[in-house]
Amino acid sequence: MVPDAKCRRRDIIILLLSLVGAVALFIVIFVTFSFKHVEAQVQKEQKDNTGPDIKILQDGVEMKLSNPPFLKSGRIFVPLRDLSQLLDFRTDWDATHQIITVIGINHVVRVDPYSIQALVDGKSVRMDADPVIRGNSTYVPLQFFASAFGTPVTWDTYTKTVNINNQSKYLHAVHPDGTMFWVSKQNGTLYMRSAGMGAKLVTVGQIHLNTIEIDKGNMRVESLDPQGYDIEIAVSMKDMTDVVYNVRVLGGAIARETITIPSD
Incomplete structure (x- = not known):
């Protein structure tokens, strides 16, 4: 039996509606997935940019840095030059070799803003995370800074406070x-x-x-x-x-x- 023209038109319409429905469903799924991905990225960025809420206390006194520290991937990052000046270290920038040198009485630390390796008193030391460049400032993990200069530092998760015990001699x-x-x-x-x-x-x-x-x-x-x-x-x-x-x-x-x- 050969289907008549009316049946063929009906089958074509049903097929077209099915295709339109499938395309619409695909669009909905794609948009939903994209939205959730962007939302996740925004939440991550918010989590990684909690700098203004982080306090720095030096011997119990709150210090304000022009470039605030921030939390990223579970680590506290601090501005190398700002924190060095706070602790009376000298900071030099070698534009030719792209190296930051921080000098204290007992230690000399050299940091390449684009490398996880640093030199501490002439010895190669691997930081626990890559440095981060924000604006004109180079940030390093707080734990590395404390270890390199022998500065006692503690982190209070509940109050989001970096405590630096640095009673200079x-x-x-x-x-x-x-x-x-x-x-x-x-x-x-x-x-x-x-x-x-x-x-x-x-x-x-x-x-x-x-x-x-x-x-x-x-x-x-x-x-x-x-x-x-x-x-x-x-x-x-x-x-x-x-x-x-x-x-x-x-x-x-x-x-x-x-x-x-x-x-x-």
Whole structure:
């Protein structure tokens, strides 16, 4: 039996409706999947961008960084330069080799913003995650930073707080030419590190602090001539005495020092 024209038209219409339904179902599934994928990405981005909520406490005092830390893949990332300056480290940028050098009294750390490998005191160290570049800042995992510089750091998940216990044993000053000076709060030993990639820490000498531990203070340094520096160290002793030390450094050694105790 041959189907008549009416039956054929009906079958064609049913087929077309089926095809339209299948296409519509495909579109619905595709859009739904895409929406959920984007939603998941947004949630992930929100999770990875909780920086403004993260606090940094240094010895119990909240510190504000111009580039806030953030949480990414379960790790805290901190801005290398900002945190280094907070802890009185010097940061240099080598544009030719694309290397960031962070210098403290005890450690020199070199970071390539595009590599998971870093140099800590000349030894290759693998970070627990790749550095992240945001804007003009390079971020590194907090755990790496703490380990590289021996800085005690704890992370409080509930309050989203980074606690840095950094009661420095030194006063610190940097001359505009890049030369760095530190003086021990315990015994008055003065250290110097010249500017330059390979500069080593040098013990300049010992300032006569009479072994009285410094409580608070500040340093500033000025040029004397191409070979010398004048350093002023204003300190408060444990017995509440205010003292100003003027130290002249020539050829990497203490050439002269004077002590002034302000009168009431």
